[in-house]
Amino acid sequence: MNTSKTPEPAAPAGQNAAPRPAGEALLEVDGLGKHFPVTAGLLRRQVAAVKAVDGVSFSVRKGETLGLVGESGCGKSTTGRMIMRLLDPSFGRVTFEGTDITKLSQAKLRPHRRDLQMIFQDPYSSLNPRKTVGALVGAPFKLQSIQTEHGVKKAVQELLELVGLNPEHYNRYPHEFSGGQRQRIGIARTLALRPKLIIADEPVSALDVSVQAQVVNLLEDLQDELDLTYVVIAHDLSVVRHISDRVAVMYLGKIVEIADRNDLYERPMHPYTNALLSAVPIPDPAERAGRERIRLQGDVPSPMDPPPACRFHTRCWKAQDICKQVEPPLVELSPGHQAACHFPENAAAPATGLVADATAKPDD
Numbered sequence: 001m002n003t004s005k006t007p008e009p010a011a012p013a014g015q016n017a018a019p020r021p022a023g024e025a026l027l028e029v030d031g032l033g034k035h036f037p038v039t040a041g042l043l044r045r046q047v048a049a050v051k052a053v054d055g056v057s058f059s060v061r062k063g064e065t066l067g068l069v070g071e072s073g074c075g076k077s078t079t080g081r082m083i084m085r086l087l088d089p090s091f092g093r094v095t096f097e098g099t100d101i102t103k104l105s106q107a108k109l110r111p112h113r114r115d116l117q118m119i120f121q122d123p124y125s126s127l128n129p130r131k132t133v134g135a136l137v138g139a140p141f142k143l144q145s146i147q148t149e150h151g152v153k154k155a156v157q158e159l160l161e162l163v164g165l166n167p168e169h170y171n172r173y174p175h176e177f178s179g180g181q182r183q184r185i186g187i188a189r190t191l192a193l194r195p196k197l198i199i200a201d202e203p204v205s206a207l208d209v210s211v212q213a214q215v216v217n218l219l220e221d222l223q224d225e226l227d228l229t230y231v232v233i234a235h236d237l238s239v240v241r242h243i244s245d246r247v248a249v250m251y252l253g254k255i256v257e258i259a260d261r262n263d264l265y266e267r268p269m270h271p272y273t274n275a276l277l278s279a280v281p282i283p284d285p286a287e288r289a290g291r292e293r294i295r296l297q298g299d300v301p302s303p304m305d306p307p308p309a310c311r312f313h314t315r316c317w318k319a320q321d322i323c324k325q326v327e328p329p330l331v332e333l334s335p336g337h338q339a340a341c342h343f344p345e346n347a348a349a350p351a352t353g354l355v356a357d358a359t360a361k362p363d364d
Contacts, residue, residue: 026229027060027083027197032092033253034078038304051303052078054253055092057330060197065223065230067244067261069237069276073300074250076233077121080199083231084118085109096197114144117195121202123182127174133160133185134170140192159188163218180211184218191222200232204239216243237280241265249273252311253303255330259337267346269339271316310342318343 033056035049053075060066068076081087083094085101093102101112120126127136137159138152148155157167163184174182183203190198203219204212216239222228234240240247240261247264249257249272257270268274275294282291296315301307307314313323322342330340333347 024062025059026062026097027231028093028095029059029079029083030057030093030095032056032079032082032094033090034075034082034087035090048304051253051306053082054306056250056253056255058248058255058258060229060231062196062229063223063227064245065232065243067240067247068231068233068250069235069240069247070250071235071276071300073252073303075253075303076250077201079250080118080201080231080233084116084199086118110144114193115196117190117193117198119183119186119190119198119200119203122206123179123186124174124206126186127182129174132171132173136174136185137189137192140189144193146193155192156188159191160185162191162222163188178211179207180215183207183215187215187218187222191226194226195228197229197231200230202234203232205234205236212239219243237276249276252301252306254311254340256312256341257337257339258330259339263334263337267334267337269333269337269344269346270312270341271318271343271345272312273339274345310340318345 032053033051034053035051037046038048038050039045040047056075056079058066068079070076078087082089085094085104089102093100095101096112096116099112101109104112134153134156137156140146141148141152141155153170157170160167160169165181165184165188169177174185177185183206187203200219204215207215219230220243223230230243232240232243244261247259247261248255249264249270251272257264257268257273259269264273265277268277275296278292278294294317298315301311301314307324309325309327310316310319310323313319316323320343326342328340328342330338332338333344339347
C-alpha cells in the first residue's frame with residue numbers, strides 16, 4: 001500500500017450531523033447514544049462506561065431502505081434497539097413521523113408500536129416454542145386489541161400465505177419448521193399490524209446461504225406491495241448492496257460514511273469503508289486478480305476507552321497528527337455522500353466551510 005505521498009487534510013466542517021435527504025423523512029435520529037455503565041466493588045459504583053453508540057445521526061425517507069453496516073461490536077444492533085425503544089438512549093433524539101419518541105412512557109409509546117416493528121436476527125430464539133404459529137402471529141392483534149374483519153385465524157392465515165407459507169400450518173409449532181420458514185413466521189408476525197417502518201436486525205445472517213436470497217427477495221416484494229420502509233442492519237455487504245437504497249457505515253459507535261448504495265460501492269471515501277469493500281468476495285478470477293486487499297492492522301479498540309479524535313486512526317494507513325487531535329465531522333463531500341475523514345479517498349474536492357485546526361501548521 002502506497003503511503004509515500006502525504007495527503008492534504010480536508011478540514012472539518014460545521015456540525016457533526018448528516019444533512020437531511022430530500023423528501024419526507026419518516027424517521028430522524030439526532031445525536032443518538034448509549035453508554036452502558038461498568039460497576040465494581042461491593043457498592044457497585046460506576047467506574048467506567050461502554051460507549052456502544054456515541055452520537056449517531058441519520059434520517060430515513062418514507063419507502064426507502066437504509067442499510068446499516070459495520071463489523072461486530074460497532075453498535076449497529078444497539079442503534080436499532082434504541083430506535084425501537086427496546087433500549088432507552090443515554091442521550092440524543094429519535095423522531096418518528098414528527099413525534100419525538102425518545103422519552104415517551106410505555107403507555108404513550110403503545111400507539112406507535114403498530115407502525116414501528118422489528119425482525120429479529122435469530123429465528124429460533126425469537127419464537128416461543130410452546131406456542132403455535134397461530135398464537136405467535138396472532139399475538140399483535142390481541143396485544144393492540146385490534147378487531148379483524150373475519151377473525152384472527154383468517155387474518156393469520158392470510159399473513160402466512162403472504163410470506164410464502166401454507167395457511168394450514170396455523171396449528172403447528174416452531175420446531176416443525178426449518179430456519180428459513182421460522183424467519184418467515186417472524187416476518188408474518190411483524191407484518192400483522194401493517195407497520196410503516198421495520199427494523200430488520202441481521203434478518204438473514206442465521207440462515208443457510210441457499211435460503212438467504214429467498215428471504216431478501218421476500219422483503220423486497222413486501223416493501224413494494226405494502227409500501228414499507230426498512231432499516232436493515234447487516235454485516236454482509238453483498239446483502240446490503242442488493243436490498244438497500246442508501247448505506248450507512250459504522251465503526252466503534254459512530255457513523256463514518258453515508259451515501260447512495262451505488263455511489264458508496266463505486267467510490268468509497270472513508271478508508272474503513274474501503275477496507276470493508278476490499279474484503280467482499282469476487283467470483284470472477286480476472287476481477288479478483290486486479291484488486292488490492294486492504295488488511296487492517298491491530299484489533300478494534302475497546303469501546304470502554306475509544307481512541308481520541310478519529311476512532312479509526314489506530315488502524316488507518318492514512319492517519320496523520322490531525323487525526324489524533326481533531327475529530328473529523330460527518331460532512332458532505334459530494335452530493336448525497338457524507339464521510340467523516342480528514343483525508344477522504346475518491347473525493348473530487350475538499351469540503352468547504354471548514355473550521356481551522358488550531359494545532360496544524362500554516363502552509364509556507
